[in-house]
Amino acid sequence: MTQTIPRNAACRAPETVLDLSPDARRLSGRVALVTGGARGAGRAHARLLAARGAAVAIVDLDDAVAQETAAEIERSGGRAIAFAADITQRPLAERVIHDVAECLGGLDIVVHNAGMMYSLTGLEATDDADFDRLLSINVHAPLFLTRAALPYLRKSRAPRVIFINSQWGQVPDGHSYGYMVGKAAQLGLMKTMAKEFVSEGILVNAVTPGAILTRMVPDAYIAGEQKAIPLGRLAHPEEIASTVGFLASDEAAFIAGQSIPVNGGALVVGI
Numbered sequence: 643m644t645q646t647i648p649r650n651a652a653c654r655a656p657e658t659v660l661d662l663s664p665d666a667r668r669l670s671g672r673v674a675l676v677t678g679g680a681r682g683a684g685r686a687h688a689r690l691l692a693a694r695g696a697a698v699a700i701v702d703l704d705d706a707v708a709q710e711t712a713a714e715i716e717r718s719g720g721r722a723i724a725f726a727a728d729i730t731q732r733p734l735a736e737r738v739i740h741d742v743a744e745c746l747g748g749l750d751i752v753v754h755n756a757g758m759m760y761s762l763t764g765l766e767a768t769d770d771a772d773f774d775r776l777l778s779i780n781v782h783a784p785l786f787l788t789r790a791a792l793p794y795l796r797k798s799r800a801p802r803v804i805f806i807n808s809q810w811g812q813v814p815d816g817h818s819y820g821y822m823v824g825k826a827a828q829l830g831l832m833k834t835m836a837k838e839f840v841s842e843g844i845l846v847n848a849v850t851p852g853a854i855l856t857r858m859v860p861d862a863y864i865a866g867e868q869k870a871i872p873l874g875r876l877a878h879p880e881e882i883a884s885t886v887g888f889l890a891s892d893e894a895a896f897i898a899g900q901s902i903p904v905n906g907g908a909l910v911v912g913i
């Protein structure tokens with residue numbers, strides 16, 4: 643005999659059902675900002691978001707390369723503009739948010755990707771100015787940008803804030819105090835923001851990549867990095883961008899305050 647379990651209204655899932663069609667990945671009608679989007683991983687995020695239909699703004703210190711990346715996206719049928727600014731300077735960061743929203747008609751997705759090279763000096767040789775710069779780009783810049791973006795995110799149908807963090811934000815390795823501490827603090831910032839804004843539907847998450855094939859990993863380090871990655875190779879920037887695309891999409895509508903590792907199996911005990 644089958645038994646019918648009475649359904650308690652309080653336990654029922656909301657009426658909206660997740661769209662599982664390929665359209666759920668589309669970002670048409672949304673506006674995305676990618677910091678450090680001129681090159682490396684940021685360029686891959688910008689290209690992927692544009693390919694999925696978002697209008698993309700790139701902000702980078704390097705104007706010429708940022709303009710070239712935006713032009714490349716436009717040539718392949720996407721919509722992109724580029725701004726040159728140092729986003730660690732609060733007035734410039736606020737200006738960028740205002741200009742992006744003005745030029746592209748709003749702001750739905752912010753990808754905090756910009757980052758800086760670092761040296762593995764150890765504590766005694768840590769340069770104070772270098773330490774400050776790494777904290778500025780990893781913590782202050784995303785704080786300035788997200789705060790300025792809130793009025794626009796609140797108007798968005800699917801607002802997202804996505805941090806490109808690092809596996810070293812969770813497990814420090816090497817001895818770059820600025821980078822390790824900056825990325826660890828950035829994860830704290832991500833979780834604090836996620837907790838404050840999730841009830842408004844603003845979803846804040848991070849991707850924590852392992853080594854990626856960009857200029858941040860000099861050729862001399864590639865062989866050593868490869869040995870530490872169970873998959874036996876570094877990530878291509880697009881392999882990080884695909885997770886950014888997922889977190890930006892409707893498919894990730896129930897994910898908040900999480901950090902998603904994309905690291906070829908690194909940090910798994912026992913591999």
Ligand SMILES: NC(=O)c1ccc[n+]([C@@H]2O[C@H](COP(=O)([O-])OP(=O)(O)OC[C@H]3O[C@@H](n4cnc5c(N)ncnc54)[C@H](O)[C@@H]3O)[C@@H](O)[C@H]2O)c1
Pocket residue numbers: 677678679680681682683684701702703704727728729730754755756757758759779806807808809850851852853854855856857858859
């Ligand atoms: N490459 C890796 O192995 C690796 C691994 C894990 C995480 N990450 C993270 O991924 C992100 C992208 O790194 P990448 O490897 O593509 O680096 P990259 O050096 O290739 O690109 C970083 C971009 O950020 C821009 N930028 C730096 N400071 C800026 C500022 N103050 N204002 C505006 N733009 C600024 C740079 O001009 C550059 O175009 C970083 O946050 C990095 O920490 C990289």
